[in-house]
Amino acid sequence: MSVQSSPRLLSSKVLGSHEVSVLAVTWQHPFNRRISVIGLLAKSLRGTYRFDYVQNVLSIEDFQPLLGFSDLYSSYEAATLFPLFAQRVMDPRRPDYTNFITSLGLTDSPSPWEQLSHSGGRRAGDTLQLLPVPVPVEGEMDTWEFSFLVHGMRHIAGSARILNGLEVSVTREQQELAIKSLTRGAEVSLVQEPSNPKNELAILVSDKNSIPLGYVPDLFTSDLATLGLSNLSCTIEVVNGPDAPWHMRLVAKLRCKAPAGFQFFTDTSWQTLASS
Secondary structure: OEEOOOOOOOOOOEOOOOOEOEEEEEEEOOOOOOEEEEEEEEEOOOOOEEEEEEHHHHHOOOOOOOOOOOOOOOEEEEOOOOHHHHOOOOOOOOOOHHHHHHHOOOOOOOOHHHHHHHHOOOOOOOOEEEEEOOEEOOOOOOEEEEEEEOEOHHHOOOOOEEEOOEEEOOOHHHHHHHHHHOOOOOEEEEEEOOOOOOOOOOEEEEOOOOOEEEEOOHHHHHHHHHHOHHHEEEEEEEEOOOOOOHHHOEEEEEEEEOOOOOOOOOOHHHOEOOOO
């Protein structure tokens, strides 16, 4: 059902021990592979769901409205999770369900929303991915945090990178040994890679020996660059073995100190079209 949107959809709050209330929906161009934010999926405290397109979608070449969301300027509400997103949640009856949930750092019986928040809803050959909007840490002044699947890990080995003025290149064996040495709670470093051909604000995740592991999702790099790396810290939440897909090998948590009044994703590209 299409409804009128409120002007502030991006005020994310914690709903439960592992849940956030707003997910950014991104779309990857099938040819140039560029990933862009297209909308916001929200869950209210009363358990209803809402989807809105954002201003950025108007600038994306070749983008077509998503199935079930044909009008870019409407706000959609539903009592249950929209089918387009519900089909990205693994059925508990599948034999690999328990392994999948564990690989995300979840336990017991997570809700579909909780699962979606952690997995990103990725499907093989698909162009959509969801990422949690960072939330302020309750009880800690001006501190924000979010968990993420470390991106781009399969592209690390064999490619030279300029990090802190030095050329760095690692083999697949070196990368695997570095991953194997990580444990839950281990601190990892964040390193800027201004020479990255796809994103000059790219932030690499590396281990204590400066072995590159993967990337912080590009969606966050603009705001994190504004805050500065000295205000960021990152720890490992889950380490999965080589039998896991590359995009699920590592789950990390990033915490950042921010000035009073700071919020993520506040430029005009994030404004919902329905509210405008």
